[in-house]
Amino acid sequence: MAQKTVQLRVKRQDGPGARPRWEHFEVPHAPGKNVISCLIDIARKPVTLEGRETTPVQWDCACLEEVCGACTMLVNGKPQQSCSSLVDNLEQPIELAPLTKFPVVRDLVVDRQKMFKNLERFRAWVPIDGTYPMGEGPLLSAEDQQVRYNRSRCMTCACCMEVCPQINGRSDFVGPAVIGQVEFFNLHPSGPEEMGKRLEEMMGTGGIHECGNAQNCVAACPKEIDLTDAIAEVGRQVTIFAVKKFLHSS
Amino acid sequence: MPEVPYKEFILRRLHSLTGIVPMTVFLAEHFWTNSYALQGAERFNEAADHIRGFPYIILIEIFGLGLPFAFHIAYGIKIIYSGDYTIYANNPAKNWMYVLQRVTAFPILAFLVFHVITIRILHGIGDDVDLHATMVDVFANKFLLAFYVVGIVCTCFHCANGIATAAITWGLTVGPTSQKVAGAVAAGVGLVLSGMALWSIRGFMPEAAPEAAEAIEAMKAAPETVLYLIESLRGVIA
Amino acid sequence: MAKQRIIVVGGGLAGLMTTIKIAEMGVAVDLFSIVPVKRSHSVCAQGGINAAKDQQGQGDHPDIHLDDTIYGGDFLANQTPVKTMCDAAPQIIDLLSRMGVPFNRTPEGFLDFRRFGGTLHNRTAFAGATTGQQLLYALDEQVRRFEVAGLVTKYESWEFLSLIRDEDDGRVIGITAICNPDMSIHHFAADAVHICTGGPGIIFGKSTNSYINTGAAASRCYQQGAAYANGEFIQVHPTTIPGEDKLRLMSESARGEGGRVWVPKDGKPWYFLEERYPKYGNLVPRDIATREIFSVCVEEGLGLDGKNQVYLDLSHLDETFLNRRLGGIMEIYEKFAGDDPRKTPMRIFPGVHYSMGGMWVDFEQQTHIPGLFAVGEVEYQYHGANRLGANSLLSCIFGGMVAGPKSIEYINGLKRSADDVAPSAFAAEQNRQIEVFDDIYRMTGKENPYDLGDEMGEWMTNNCTIVRHNDKLAATDEKLVELLERWENVGVNDASRVYNQYVLRTRQLKDMLQLARVICLGALRRDESRGAHFKPDFPERDDENWLKTTMARHTPEGPSLEYEVVDTSIIKPRPRVYSKS
Numbered sequence A: 001m002a003q004k005t006v007q008l009r010v011k012r013q014d015g016p017g018a019r020p021r022w023e024h025f026e027v028p029h030a031p032g033k034n035v036i037s038c039l040i041d042i043a044r045k046p047v048t049l050e051g052r053e054t055t056p057v058q059w060d061c062a063c064l065e066e067v068c069g070a071c072t073m074l075v076n077g078k079p080q081q082s083c084s085s086l087v088d089n090l091e092q093p094i095e096l097a098p099l100t101k102f103p104v105v106r107d108l109v110v111d112r113q114k115m116f117k118n119l120e121r122f123r124a125w126v127p128i129d130g131t132y133p134m135g136e137g138p139l140l141s142a143e144d145q146q147v148r149y150n151r152s153r154c155m156t157c158a159c160c161m162e163v164c165p166q167i168n169g170r171s172d173f174v175g176p177a178v179i180g181q182v183e184f185f186n187l188h189p190s191g192p193e194e195m196g197k198r199l200e201e202m203m204g205t206g207g208i209h210e211c212g213n214a215q216n217c218v219a220a221c222p223k224e225i226d227l228t229d230a231i232a233e234v235g236r237q238v239t240i241f242a243v244k245k246f247l248h249s250s
Numbered sequence B: 001m002p003e004v005p006y007k008e009f010i011l012r013r014l015h016s017l018t019g020i021v022p023m024t025v026f027l028a029e030h031f032w033t034n035s036y037a038l039q040g041a042e043r044f045n046e047a048a049d050h051i052r053g054f055p056y057i058i059l060i061e062i063f064g065l066g067l068p069f070a071f072h073i074a075y076g077i078k079i080i081y082s083g084d085y086t087i088y089a090n091n092p093a094k095n096w097m098y099v100l101q102r103v104t105a106f107p108i109l110a111f112l113v114f115h116v117i118t119i120r121i122l123h124g125i126g127d128d129v130d131l132h133a134t135m136v137d138v139f140a141n142k143f144l145l146a147f148y149v150v151g152i153v154c155t156c157f158h159c160a161n162g163i164a165t166a167a168i169t170w171g172l173t174v175g176p177t178s179q180k181v182a183g184a185v186a187a188g189v190g191l192v193l194s195g196m197a198l199w200s201i202r203g204f205m206p207e208a209a210p211e212a213a214e215a216i217e218a219m220k221a222a223p224e225t226v227l228y229l230i231e232s233l234r235g236v237i238a
Numbered sequence C: 001m002a003k004q005r006i007i008v009v010g011g012g013l014a015g016l017m018t019t020i021k022i023a024e025m026g027v028a029v030d031l032f033s034i035v036p037v038k039r040s041h042s043v044c045a046q047g048g049i050n051a052a053k054d055q056q057g058q059g060d061h062p063d064i065h066l067d068d069t070i071y072g073g074d075f076l077a078n079q080t081p082v083k084t085m086c087d088a089a090p091q092i093i094d095l096l097s098r099m100g101v102p103f104n105r106t107p108e109g110f111l112d113f114r115r116f117g118g119t120l121h122n123r124t125a126f127a128g129a130t131t132g133q134q135l136l137y138a139l140d141e142q143v144r145r146f147e148v149a150g151l152v153t154k155y156e157s158w159e160f161l162s163l164i165r166d167e168d169d170g171r172v173i174g175i176t177a178i179c180n181p182d183m184s185i186h187h188f189a190a191d192a193v194h195i196c197t198g199g200p201g202i203i204f205g206k207s208t209n210s211y212i213n214t215g216a217a218a219s220r221c222y223q224q225g226a227a228y229a230n231g232e233f234i235q236v237h238p239t240t241i242p243g244e245d246k247l248r249l250m251s252e253s254a255r256g257e258g259g260r261v262w263v264p265k266d267g268k269p270w271y272f273l274e275e276r277y278p279k280y281g282n283l284v285p286r287d288i289a290t291r292e293i294f295s296v297c298v299e300e301g302l303g304l305d306g307k308n309q310v311y312l313d314l315s316h317l318d319e320t321f322l323n324r325r326l327g328g329i330m331e332i333y334e335k336f337a338g339d340d341p342r343k344t345p346m347r348i349f350p351g352v353h354y355s356m357g358g359m360w361v362d363f364e365q366q367t368h369i370p371g372l373f374a375v376g377e378v379e380y381q382y383h384g385a386n387r388l389g390a391n392s393l394l395s396c397i398f399g400g401m402v403a404g405p406k407s408i409e410y411i412n413g414l415k416r417s418a419d420d421v422a423p424s425a426f427a428a429e430q431n432r433q434i435e436v437f438d439d440i441y442r443m444t445g446k447e448n449p450y451d452l453g454d455e456m457g458e459w460m461t462n463n464c465t466i467v468r469h470n471d472k473l474a475a476t477d478e479k480l481v482e483l484l485e486r487w488e489n490v491g492v493n494d495a496s497r498v499y500n501q502y503v504l505r506t507r508q509l510k511d512m513l514q515l516a517r518v519i520c521l522g523a524l525r526r527d528e529s530r531g532a533h534f535k536p537d538f539p540e541r542d543d544e545n546w547l548k549t550t551m552a553r554h555t556p557e558g559p560s561l562e563y564e565v566v567d568t569s570i571i572k573p574r575p576r577v578y579s580k581s
């Protein structure tokens, strides 16, 4: 059913700490149109439905094909990438709002640096000796590759963080995404070297124990990463690690 | 005071552990004992006396039950405080479990305090207590009966869901299939426990038929009470 | 001399590899990127990365890789650096594998390789159909390690604005950049600067590129004196899904794994590529496949439902096989086109994809401006007149491995560090940039940068892509000049100093227009057909007159073009004929 126009309600916020407000827009419809195209249309002509002039809505985006994670926002209340949110699949007026678990920079732009900081904290890397020629990397079975590949598609988009009931101002849970990455790196044949450090950190502030098993994360992940598998697997690793550590401790 | 390393982690895992080991084991034992009531007041009182006659019972009660429970409750309140209670459309079932696990804690706590004070402390101390008679008196009050039923159902749910999530937390069930199976097993445990507990209430009914019938009516109302509870919660959350 | 620092602008594969190399050698890096580096355009790369590891008994060799690349690029690439790259490729794959990239594996656990366009060998290592994402993440992780070690400082959500050059010898001594969240402009000192800012696809409006691939950074360097080489060589990828905001790529790997291109003709599927190129089949180089699809649709009128579309068909292949090897792109097709490519053939058409041209660099990745290096898609060096699939990721990483150490060599040879330069030199450039932005904030005209950008994109796409005619190119340049004038008439309706994309886009647009002229005029001048550059009026390659590199220099009147001989020291140019079997 082709509509001539698309209506959107956008939650605006002029800057960090500013009071949010809602604005209503109408833009032309086109087949296959996505939310980002609508936002560009608004930028061309920033006038609200009521005819009031306003500023262009600000949003983040890069790849436009759901692999970079930049354009994540709440679309009709659901966290998802706005590039792959096709207008024809959405109820109108389409309601756009920034993610709620991160500080708003402006309008739909939020600051997700804490997710990258988490990757730092949990040593999300393979500790290679150097970039000089040292021969082939380790063999890996095709099966393990499939598991690693699944975890490796995490684009730090924050959908899982947004729906996690344990992430809020009252808890310091690091969230599902980074736990998936910890599993990813622990799975690498050179994992053991850093695995202990990662698991130890997982027992620290906001670590894996803060997970409440609501399992919203796995349902929200646009890349179908088995986040709950990863959480349980890391839970198991931490259990074993903690017991061993205790038994060996001096 | 020196910082205990991994304090939160250890407390959280202890919370899980205290939920599973003393709680589940104790519930099973308790409901089993209750079920003697189905064989008559004497058998029940005998069984209760047997338990109360355990060596070190007071120590078991304080250190094996009281303290772990107290910890489970205290830390549980912290957990409840740290959660969000939004239901996301894409995962309603599990999300509801998460919420219910936390929400049931309150009726359970109320019930537990009431039950321990009225039964264990006020009526359960001394040599010649007739616990069966006490319970018959309690259940004669329809309101209390409903309160008991709700308390029992909530406890069993909390326990069963707790078992399922503990299996994930500790890393026993990793994939969705094993988690589903564990969930079903845990639900089975919950059903058996609550079935045993609810059924044994019949053993505390006065012989007079009309009252028993009333009691059974009240029990039928229990699921509705639970549903009502959920519904009103939904209202609060939305 | 004070402690030296190096700036890397851009955190795609090229920028990250450069950063790793420099940090590994103990020199501190300031890394700038418009988006968090993990969201760089390199995530889009799907199909894979080439290396002649010859693990499938086909007798592949780096020399064959070299020959395929040079021949595929129609002999326009300088051969020496291409050879070094092809020789280094197997070690690069090993390194990536050591970094934990989840490349697809053989049953025994070795790396798997598939075939790509313009070659007869299975040479492409891949991680599903999201290889670029996987490689980018692996490099991002290594950079993060150096960040934790204090060697790398990231400036994410910062946009590079201009170079700061020493007044005496013209060498680079730093940059200015704008911090998007508060729109404040700052200067940064460094003894060497690497530009790794990727391609300019957005100049064509819709392309397979990311929204941030404006080419503005390259244009700014060009306007400050760096030469821009072979700008006219723009790759149009044969298989993309048309979209409102973007043309989404269906990787060449789809054909590498057995996908077939066809249109119905006389009621039967016509596999025109297979018929016309029996040896390479669907895997002819992109410029050729693109022209064939274009001619089948536009000239022969055989496009699907009369539209400019042909089928790319995977539906005859096994589902598990497809999911493991092409999952990523099938997801894209399902999400954006709404059909399941495992069951129905995909509808595709060519779309602007890649720029072979870019900033001119020497074999050490250094531009004409001392201390200014360029790496990745932003430079011109490895692909000649047409890039082979899966060679770009390779050239980005290889370029970084060259540029990093070379820049350290360069700074070690300096007599004066940027820190020894009077602070006023930095402040002057910073103030100039602040003024540029203040001027933009004051603009009150009727135009807006999005509509102007669309107009530029349409003109460029219509006249400066698959088929080029001199009259149309000339008209396009006139149009670009007109757009530059109309740019002065943009109205800025957003005074906010917080994350103001409108203002940033306005600034970028002007730089894009400047670069568009380079592309357009380069094409206008080159009267021959070579690789991606095809003029029906000059259908043959003309080595005598045009076996040379275009070098555009900025002047106030517009681009001035010079030419440079091509290094053909290894393989003698020969006619490029893929149709012979």
Ligand SMILES: Cc1cc2nc3c(=O)[nH]c(=O)nc-3n(C[C@H](O)[C@H](O)[C@H](O)COP(=O)(O)OP(=O)(O)OC[C@H]3O[C@@H](n4cnc5c(N)ncnc54)[C@H](O)[C@@H]3O)c2cc1C
Pocket: C009, C010, C011, C012, C013, C014, C015, C032, C033, C034, C035, C037, C040, C041, C042, C043, C044, C045, C046, C047, C048, C049, C131, C132, C158, C159, C160, C161, C196, C197, C198, C199, C208, C209, C210, C212, C213, C216, C217, C249, C251, C353, C354, C375, C376, C377, C378, C389, C390, C391, C392, C393, C394, C396
């Ligand atoms: C859809 C698609 C699929 C592809 N598939 C393949 C493939 O399978 N194999 C292959 O070999 N190649 C492929 N390519 C090509 C390849 O992906 C790119 O050429 C390559 O990733 C470019 O990497 P880069 O590091 O040069 O630049 P990019 O990855 O584009 O990174 C540019 C960086 O510069 C930053 N930047 C830009 N401007 C500024 C500025 N002004 N200030 C600060 N920072 C700035 C950006 O934020 C970004 O971090 C594909 C390309 C596309 C579009």
